[in-house]
Amino acid sequence: MRITLWIVTFLLLFTLTVAPGPTMAAKDDHFEALKRFSQVLDMVESYYVKPVTRKELINNSIKGMIEQLDPHSTYLTPEDYKEMQVDTAGKFSGIGIEISMEQGRLTCVTPIEDTPAYKAGMLAGDLILEINGESTQEMTLEDAVKRIRGKKGTTVKLLILHKAASKPVEIAIVRGTIPIISxxxxxxxxxxxxxxxxxxxxxxxxxxxxxxxxxxxxxxxxxxxxxxxxxxxxxxxxxxxxxxxxxxxxxxxxxxxxxxxxxxxxxxxxxxxxxxxxxxxxxxxxxxxxxxxxxxxxxxxxxxxxxxxxxxxxxxxxxxxxxxxxxxxxxxxxxxxxxxxxxxxxxxxxxxxxxxxxxxxxxxxxxxxxxxxxxxxxxxRHLENGNKSKKGxxxxxxxxxxxxxxxxxxxxxxxxxxxxxxxxxxx
Structure with missing residues (x-):
């Protein structure tokens, strides 16, 4: 694998040497960045204390690159991609909150009405400090979403700080299927x-x-x-x-x-x-x-x-x-x-x-x-429960x-x- 990589490197260097042009500097910068990435990838794969595959390293690299751009850009695994497609269709599983990463803090944008989170008392602007006892301080938005979601009927514990409160509170929310009556x-x-x-x-x-x-x-x-x-x-x-x-x-x-x-x-x-x-x-x-x-x-x-x-x-x-x-x-x-x-x-x-x-x-x-x-x-014009009043x-x-x-x-x-x-x- 490494021999092939250096052959490709040589061919690229040869091409750049014999065919200079107006984009020469840009190509050099591009190549140097890729070369540096390849070197780091090799070192981590060879010397990191725990076993880690090249696929994991590349996926994590892509994820880190995208998520450093802004709070809303993210890398979606195949599972994440499927869930994202379901979310706009009218119902999904979870507790029913929209979350965002604001200044490095996991924040509830708003709880969706008639959902477990809404009924548990979550409010717009709540800071989510922990998910099932784990701090959200170093957590990415997608990691937080994964931890909050889960099978219907299971419970997730959130440590939250209400906007005007001085002390956080822990709430336990039972996950459910979230129908969206919009x-x-x-x-x-x-x-x-x-x-x-x-x-x-x-x-x-x-x-x-x-x-x-x-x-x-x-x-x-x-x-x-x-x-x-x-x-x-x-x-x-x-x-x-x-x-x-x-x-x-x-x-x-x-x-x-x-x-x-x-x-x-x-x-x-x-x-x-x-x-x-x-x-x-x-x-x-x-x-x-x-x-x-x-x-x-x-x-x-x-x-x-x-x-x-x-x-x-x-x-x-x-x-x-x-x-x-x-x-x-x-x-x-x-x-x-x-x-x-x-x-x-x-x-x-x-x-x-x-x-x-x-x-x-x-x-x-x-x-x-x-x-x-x-x-x-x-x-x-809702349906009555059988005891219809004459004074509807x-x-x-x-x-x-x-x-x-x-x-x-x-x-x-x-x-x-x-x-x-x-x-x-x-x-």
Whole structure:
């Protein structure tokens, strides 16, 4: 193997010597880097205290190279690559959190609603200090994902530090199959529809539009509150189509990589089912990626009023590149920009009106877990349990009132969406 390597080296040196050109220095640098890598590979394989195969060394080298670039680029083993493909299909196994590596610390971007992590009390911004007793300090993002995931019914123990806490707590979470119900709805008042998007997966736009159509069968739609709080994002195409539901024309988002001439724009298409009623969008620190694309597009088009708190600030685009052996590379290849050319990366979307969440007195912990939850009983025209009340309409109104009482940001959103037609006349 080494003899072959030095033969190749000699041939390369000979070629470079007899055929100089404008890229000679670049080729020399490239060759020297490969030569140095080969030497290190040989030394580790020969002298490292424990047995290690060349395949392991090369895989670890690739992994280290990719993961040093940024928190979102990573090397995917064949198993990781298969799991990644499952994640966007609508359900997967785990505890139900979106995590990221922020300044070397493993951070919960947001727990996904109605999942084991959400029910256990995990919150956006939680630091994960240990996984099953093992420190996450030197752990890569992919290693953390592997340790947190596992078979349904098994338990994972996490040592977490809540954002405002001074002492970490350990929580035990039983893993499960995570079904993603990405679009939920509720009537806040007659004609005013609450739409909650929990994630952008393959069926998000379809489900959202179905809920709008269903609502319009029994109500005259006067306004929409679109809730993107704690939505970690998902598929770019779904973000574009969700925004397109409310925008009639123009750019929704564009992405641009290293080559400034290689820009790709995504435009709104004229649809017969566009929603033109007043719109208010709710965001917070857990609103990331695709959520920020939607909020940014609606804000730049002056199509919606954005309220709440500054969003997470993930404005990079990852491309999945499959490899011949079944593995893959998730590589950051571009940044995305709002229609007005704003990069959201590390900045986030600033709301038009900043409204911090204020928990009701003596109910903070419960509210932080429950304030975004829409369950089956909360949905319009849900199936009753056999003891159907004659006052179903009154019950729906009571549920909406209860939700509004617990959520000051939602109360503000409703008042603003009702006022938007009047504010537009003033302008």
């Amino acid at each position: 679009a939920k709805s509720q009537s806040l008042e007659d004609g005013y529809l609450y739409l909650r998007l929990t994630r952008f997966n393959e069926s998000t736009t379809k489900n959202m539009r179905e809920k709008i159509v269903d609502y319009q069968k029994t109500h005259t739609l006067k306004g929409v509150v679109l809730d993107l709080r704690n939505n970690p994002g998902g598929l770019l195409g779904q973000a574009v189509s969700v925004a397109d539901t409310f925008i009639d024309e123009g750019t929704i988002v564009y992405i641009q990589g290293k080559d400034k001439n290689n820009r790709k724009d995504f435009f709104a298409a004229k649809n017969s089912n566009e929603i033109s009623v007043p719109l208010v969008v709710l965001i917070n620190a857990g609103s990331a990626s695709a959520s920020e694309i939607v909020a940014g597009a609606l804000q730049d088009h002056k199509r919606a009023l954005i309220i709440g708190e500054r969003s997470f600030g993930k404005g990079s685009v990852q491309t999945i590149i499959p490899m011949a052996d079944g593995s893959g590379i998730k590589l950051t290849t571009a940044l995305y920009y709002t229609p007005n050319g704003r990069s959201i990366q590390a900045k986030g979307i600033e709301p038009d009106i900043r409204v911090p969440f204020v928990a009701p007195p003596n109910d903070e912990d419960k509210t932080m877990r429950d304030r975004f939850t829409v369950r089956e009983k909360d949905l319009s 309409t009154d019950k729906d109104a009571e549920k909406a009132k209860d939700r509004l009482e617990r959520d000051n940001q939602l109360r503000m959103a409703l008042e603003l969406v009702k006022s938007l037609p009047k504010l537009k006349d003033i302008r």
